[in-house]
Amino acid sequence: xxxxxxxxxxxxVLIIGAGGAGxxxxxxxxxxMPGATVVALTKVPHPQKSHTAxxxxxxxxxxxxxxxxATIFHIFDTWKGSDCTADQHVVKKICESAWExxxxxxxxxxxxxxxxxxxxxxxxxxGHTRNFGESSAYRAVxxxxxxxxxxxxxxxxxxxxxxxxxxxxxxxxELLVRDRQCVGCIxxxxxxxxxxxxxxxATVVASGGSGQVFKVTTNCRQNTGxxxxxxxxxxxxxxxxxxxxxxxxxxxxxxxxxxxxLRSVGGILRNxxxxxxxxxxxxxxxxxxxxxxxxxxxxxxxxxxxxIRNPDxxxxxxxxxxxxxxxxxxxxxxxxxxxxFKRYVNLDPQKDLCPVRPSNHYxxxxxxxxxxxxxxxxxRQPIAGLYAVGECAAASFHGFNRLGTNSLxxxxxxxxxxxxxxxxxxxxxxxxxxxxxxxxxxxRFSRYREAAGKDSLGRIRDTLRNxxxxxxxxxxxxxxxxxxxxxxxxxxxxxxxxxxxSRSWAMNQExxxxxxxxxxxxxxxxxxxxxxxxxxxxxxxYRDDYPDRKDEFxxxxxxxxxxxxxxxxxxxxxxMSIFTAGGAHHEKFAVIERKY
Amino acid sequence: MTSTFDITxxxxxxxxxxxxxxxxxxxxxAGRIQRFVDLLRRINSEIDPTLAWGSSCEHGQCGTCSMKxxxxxxxxxxxxxENAVAYFGTTTFEVEPLGVAQVVRDLVxxxxxxxxxxxxxxxxxxxxxxxxDGQEHAINPAELEHYVSATRCINCFxxxxxxxxxxxxxxxxxxxxxxxxxxxxPREGEKGQRLKCLYSDEGVYRCHSSRxxxxxxxxxxxxxxFIALAKEGRMTPQEK
Numbered sequence: 041x042x043x044x045x046x047x048x049x050x051x052x053v054l055i056i057g058a059g060g061a062g063x064x065x066x067x068x069x070x071x072x073m074p075g076a077t078v079v080a081l082t083k084v085p086h087p088q089k090s091h092t093a094x095x096x097x098x099x100x101x102x103x104x105x106x107x108x109x110a111t112i113f114h115i116f117d118t119w120k121g122s123d124c125t126a127d128q129h130v131v132k133k134i135c136e137s138a139w140e141x142x143x144x145x146x147x148x149x150x151x152x153x154x155x156x157x158x159x160x161x162x163x164x165x166x167g168h169t170r171n172f173g174e175s176s177a178y179r180a181v182x183x184x185x186x187x188x189x190x191x192x193x194x195x196x197x198x199x200x201x202x203x204x205x206x207x208x209x210x211x212x213x214e215l216l217v218r219d220r221q222c223v224g225c226i227x228x229x230x231x232x233x234x235x236x237x238x239x240x241x242a243t244v245v246a247s248g249g250s251g252q253v254f255k256v257t258t259n260c261r262q263n264t265g266x267x268x269x270x271x272x273x274x275x276x277x278x279x280x281x282x283x284x285x286x287x288x289x290x291x292x293x294x295x296x297x298x299x300x301x302l303r304s305v306g307g308i309l310r311n312x313x314x315x316x317x318x319x320x321x322x323x324x325x326x327x328x329x330x331x332x333x334x335x336x337x338x339x340x341x342x343x344x345x346x347x348i349r350n351p352d353x354x355x356x357x358x359x360x361x362x363x364x365x366x367x368x369x370x371x372x373x374x375x376x377x378x379x380x381f382k383r384y385v386n387l388d389p390q391k392d393l394c395p396v397r398p399s400n401h402y403x404x405x406x407x408x409x410x411x412x413x414x415x416x417x418x419x420r421q422p423i424a425g426l427y428a429v430g431e432c433a434a435a436s437f438h439g440f441n442r443l444g445t446n447s448l449x450x451x452x453x454x455x456x457x458x459x460x461x462x463x464x465x466x467x468x469x470x471x472x473x474x475x476x477x478x479x480x481x482x483x484r485f486s487r488y489r490e491a492a493g494k495d496s497l498g499r500i501r502d503t504l505r506n507x508x509x510x511x512x513x514x515x516x517x518x519x520x521x522x523x524x525x526x527x528x529x530x531x532x533x534x535x536x537x538x539x540x541x542s543r544s545w546a547m548n549q550e551x552x553x554x555x556x557x558x559x560x561x562x563x564x565x566x567x568x569x570x571x572x573x574x575x576x577x578x579x580x581x582y583r584d585d586y587p588d589r590k591d592e593f594x595x596x597x598x599x600x601x602x603x604x605x606x607x608x609x610x611x612x613x614x615x616m617s618i619f620t621a622g623g624a625h626h627e628k629f630a631v632i633e634r635k636y
Numbered sequence: 637m638t639s640t641f642d643i644t645x646x647x648x649x650x651x652x653x654x655x656x657x658x659x660x661x662x663x664x665x666a667g668r669i670q671r672f673v674d675l676l677r678r679i680n681s682e683i684d685p686t687l688a689w690g691s692s693c694e695h696g697q698c699g700t701c702s703m704k705x706x707x708x709x710x711x712x713x714x715x716x717x718e719n720a721v722a723y724f725g726t727t728t729f730e731v732e733p734l735g736v737a738q739v740v741r742d743l744v745x746x747x748x749x750x751x752x753x754x755x756x757x758x759x760x761x762x763x764x765x766x767x768x769d770g771q772e773h774a775i776n777p778a779e780l781e782h783y784v785s786a787t788r789c790i791n792c793f794x795x796x797x798x799x800x801x802x803x804x805x806x807x808x809x810x811x812x813x814x815x816x817x818x819x820x821x822p823r824e825g826e827k828g829q830r831l832k833c834l835y836s837d838e839g840v841y842r843c844h845s846s847r848x849x850x851x852x853x854x855x856x857x858x859x860x861x862f863i864a865l866a867k868e869g870r871m872t873p874q875e876k
Contacts, residue, residue, distance in 0.1 A: 086747045089698045089699070090698075093790070146773065147773070149760060149821065158774030160772055186697070186788065190787075196759075201758070206748075383714055386719060498682070499681055502681065540685075542685075544653045546652050547744055548688075549680070
């Protein structure tokens with residue numbers, strides 16, 4: 041079967057994914073090279089619908105004028121939070137340019153919340169401290185509870201102002217990479233069902249996370265790990281795919297976050313028998329124990345049959361009990377979260393028990409890059425003209441556990457850093473682009489068109505997401521992961537046999553979901569293989585059968601999978617350049633215990 | 637707690653290949669706290685994978701799943717079955733795409749086209765005033781308070797759909813907000829172009845003051861209030 045390419049599009053820079061990271065990158069390029077042709081692709085109907093817009097909390101950055109805080113503390117907190125698996129040179133680079141990024145956003149119209157003097161308000165977040173853990177740091181600037189939206193709107197507005205070309209509602213289906221050079225990608229336009237070849241001097245993958253791998257997730261419907269699958273198919277490695285973060289309390293079934301505040305104001309977790317079970321897991325700290333411990337306690341209750349099943353969302357959960365809290369606490373301290381329960385599950389937290397379950401939140405792992413956002417191969421050689429930024433990338437700033445507010449900081453900073461490299465590259469490179477034969481997308485879409493079996497792709501996807509939530513979320517065991525790998529292979533075969541219901545390719549949602557399903561399957565499998573070989577617990581990766589962190593695993597996982605099932609795992613050392621440089625406070629940057 | 641409803645959805649469909657439009661009826665048993673996005677997803681999985689509809693964040697932050705349910709523009713991710721039954725007093729629902737742009741397929745409209753109106757209102761600072769010390773501007777929180785609610789707009793186009801003027805020459809309530817916010821924002825140096833847009837023949841005086849925009853806004857922004865400020869020329873703090 042042949043699949044025609046309807047047209048070619050030439051540009052200077054191609055951005056795959058028009059969220060915060062992609063558009064911060066685009067804006068930087070257009071500011072410094074007015075007139076450059078920058079094309080941004082997005083799967084959603086419009087950039088403003090990207091997942092960045094849903095981030096609530098804030099953006100950590102140390103203001104050099106702040107007498108109480110210092111960048112070295114932020115670097116330390118990020119290192120410690122990562123369970124000593126972030127790369128220190130990356131952490132240093134991002135933390136040091138953080139405040140400059142805040143000023144960039146503010147000067148371009150982001151509506152930050154203000155203190156009474158009109159300066160940017162700051163708040164504290166878990167894991168952010170002064171003096172190496174001594175006390176909480178007020179380090180996060182924010183825009184009320186919609187910081188991500190502020191970033192998104194600003195990056196979108198700036199790109200629009202400077203003449204970016206948006207191609208909305210489309211898929212990047214094949215990266216054109218040959219001889220360590222990327223020359224663009226093949227794009228599928230959903231609205232018309234056509235394929236277009238986009239040739240670019242520089243290509244930036246900023247396609248977001250992979251949360252839809254899990255059934256309960258805070259991630260948007262489009263976060264199906266497309267960029268990760270795209271890189272894998274092109275033979276490029278993912279870094280630390282097994283590093284996935286879960287928030288202990290997502291609201292069942294939307295999965296949206298019910299903030300930690302609920303527990304800090306006195307909310308009690310209860311199981312089916314209404315027992316306040318945290319007393320058994322953390323007799324002293326109870327509900328206020330660290331996130332990962334609470335998440336594991338909840339999953340244990342569910343696993344041992346003491347959860348409650350919500351029939352409407354077909355999901356097990358536990359309760360959070362807020363009924364005993366004074367009216368004033370409900371009204372003043374938790375009004376937003378209370379309104380979430382009302383809006384999405386129609387429960388009144390003052391009168392009703394509310395259903396929660398750990399919710400997938402963030403993928404620390406991603407397309408392996410260096411500290412400049414340049415995509416690297418397994419030999420750590422950069423692929424010329426190819427960059428990856430934002431949640432789809434791993435430089436690695438977060439290691440095995442991300443601190444709150446550090447994701448937004450990373451996406452704008454790495455967006456800018458990658459833009460600088462891309463600008464250098466465009467200015468240096470001759471204009472001629474080697475055309476690269478493309479074939480993977482033809483094979484893939486032919487398979488979709490030719491499959492003739494009867495099944496429900498929706499049900500296959502649901503089975504996959506359930507499986508990953510049951511076996512690969514906050515608890516992982518050898519047996520569970522092995523079983524999951526086996527099931528994934530079966531699901532892949534099932535999917536490959538299943539026919540699409542319609543022959544039309546224009547705005548064919550089932551076709552898009554079929555393509556996404558392949559991406560979900562690939563990313564799931566790589567997560568499983570990474571988790572299986574890491575016989576230890578580190579950050580968000582918790583192995584029930586190996587509950588401690590082990591020095592022999594003080595390295596990154598580098599995973600490739602050029603074809604489904606053919607996973608190859610290698611190691612990459614963790615950069616500890618701050619420690620080895622031996623300067624002031626270097627001893628704080630040894631492999632230390634992650635205890636709070 | 638476990639009660640279910642027998643729900644009928646009459647979905648207005650369009651096939652771009654044959655250019656056919658028709659109403660298709662789906663019936664399903666729905667749990668009380670399932671949302672309309674959950675129902676549409678179930679239709680895809682259990683009944684008809686060809687039905688096209690849009691969503692993204694599915695918790696009211698992005699405005700992708702806006703559609704008309706029994707004539708009211710709203711976000712399908714925020715509409716729970718039992719609330720819908722109580723609000724509309726029926727278990728049968730007409731489900732239509734928003735009439736703010738051409739339909740691409742079924743419930744998916746050409747959002748890009750709808751956004752052209754917002755783009756015309758320039759949703760960015762045209763000419764930023766430099767900050768005093770090369771750092772951030774100081775903005776008095778009281779001043780910010782005058783317009784911060786308007787910055788919460790997610791461009792779901794529910795207001796534009798409900799507005800009785802927006803289908804012709806009016807840029808629409810949400811596009812007006814984009815311009816009004818930046819007249820009120822002290823960092824914008826280019827007020828002239830803004831006022832020209834607001835007071836042009838596609839600007840605020842097209843508004844019939846029905847307040848439908850405020851009534852339907854899922855973010856509960858009093859859109860009509862901001863349009864009224866613009867009509868009265870009261871957008872700067874000095875003139876308040």
